[in-house]
Amino acid sequence: MGVFIFQNGSNSGWKRIDRSRQIWPSAVYFGFILAGLLGTYFLMTRLIDAPRTLPDSARASESYRLLPTLTAVSVKRRATLILIPAGTVQIGDNNGPSAERPAFEFRSRAFLMDRTPVTVSQFADFVKVTRYKTDAERYGFGGHLEKSSGAWVAVPGASWRYPLGPKRSPALDDHPVTQVSWFDANEFCRAYGLRLPTESEWERAARMGQTPDGHVFKAGDPIELSHRYLLNAWEGTFPLANTGADGYQTTSPVGAFGVTPSGLTDMAGNVWEWTSSRYLPYGAPQQESTRIPAEMVSRGGSFLCSPEFCQGYRASARNHTTPDTSLENIGFRCAADPGLPTESRKESQ
Numbered sequence: 001m002g003v004f005i006f007q008n009g010s011n012s013g014w015k016r017i018d019r020s021r022q023i024w025p026s027a028v029y030f031g032f033i034l035a036g037l038l039g040t041y042f043l044m045t046r047l048i049d050a051p052r053t054l055p056d057s058a059r060a061s062e063s064y065r066l067l068p069t070l071t072a073v074s075v076k077r078r079a080t081l082i083l084i085p086a087g088t089v090q091i092g093d094n095n096g097p098s099a100e101r102p103a104f105e106f107r108s109r110a111f112l113m114d115r116t117p118v119t120v121s122q123f124a125d126f127v128k129v130t131r132y133k134t135d136a137e138r139y140g141f142g143g144h145l146e147k148s149s150g151a152w153v154a155v156p157g158a159s160w161r162y163p164l165g166p167k168r169s170p171a172l173d174d175h176p177v178t179q180v181s182w183f184d185a186n187e188f189c190r191a192y193g194l195r196l197p198t199e200s201e202w203e204r205a206a207r208m209g210q211t212p213d214g215h216v217f218k219a220g221d222p223i224e225l226s227h228r229y230l231l232n233a234w235e236g237t238f239p240l241a242n243t244g245a246d247g248y249q250t251t252s253p254v255g256a257f258g259v260t261p262s263g264l265t266d267m268a269g270n271v272w273e274w275t276s277s278r279y280l281p282y283g284a285p286q287q288e289s290t291r292i293p294a295e296m297v298s299r300g301g302s303f304l305c306s307p308e309f310c311q312g313y314r315a316s317a318r319n320h321t322t323p324d325t326s327l328e329n330i331g332f333r334c335a336a337d338p339g340l341p342t343e344s345r346k347e348s349q
């Protein structure tokens with residue numbers, strides 16, 4: 001039974017149309033629409049599932065982008081990474097302190113390392129974007145070496161902005177950032193798709209030369225040649241008096257003592273630098289090593305290192321601190337593997 005309506009034809013006036021003759025064409029149209037919807041649904045499903053079928057290489061790249069929280073940093077870092085070529089070097093010193101023995105051979109793969117320690121300015125950029133709170137800021141204090149006693153004391157309000165406390169001078173932009181814990185340093189590097197260097201990588205780089213003339217510090221080496229200081233260390237009677245004869249009582253601007261043959265700066269003195277390595281005795285069986293409290297190694301020595309006592313600027317010297325510790329003389333620099341995404345290892349300047 002048809003449905004009759006009246007349509008106003010162009011030339012013939014109102015006429016009657018049998019709607020029953022239009023049922024079949026309508027079903028065809030409906031079928032096309034249904035097929036389109038099903039096809040769209042199928043494609044959307046495939047797109048949503050696509051990451052699960054990515055090849056391994058693409059998945060690695062994806063995981064870089066999907067690292068949680070702070071990896072959403074969108075600013076580029078004002079920093080340069082230097083390529084440290086593959087090579088085999090000795091790590092440790094059989095004539096050094098027990099922590100540096102026994103020396104062993106390390107076959108280093110090529111890697112990239114920041115030309116300088118991370119600066120206050122670079123860290124400020126990071127905080128501006130991420131609103132990151134350092135451990136020292138959360139705990140409310142940072143560590144400072146008290147000159148009269150030679151003891152470390154907790155200074156209320158000391159942080160990367162005011163390494164000696166809010167009543168003292170603020171940190172300067174071109175100096176290494178300090179009062180950052182290992183956790184802070186690790187988060188910073190991860191945020192830019194980078195990582196901390198291992199302590200062996202750091203020593204491999206140091207053994208390429210720690211001064212502009214390629215000198216590698218060992219026990220007893222002078223820190224002054226021809227009335228010129230080679231690094232920012234401690235001069236004077238430790239811990240009572242630091243004369244600052246090298247020009248600096250605390251940190252110095254990165255690069256103030258020149259560039260090493262490998263292209264790095266500050267590979268001796270200024271600040272200790274966190275590494276990704278737990279502090280373990282060289283050559284210790286792993287089951288024995290696991291009993292040691294988790295402390296992380298830092299390298300390079302600092303402005304508090306006296307030639308008479310510390311000599312932490314020696315290439316093989318190891319410092320170790322709990323990862324939540326923040327001190328006025330520990331900073332860090334980042335490293336990377338050569339295959340990382342380009343934007344994570346290029347600078348903006």
Ligand SMILES: [Ca+2]
Binds near residue numbers: 247248250
């Ligand atoms: Ca100094």
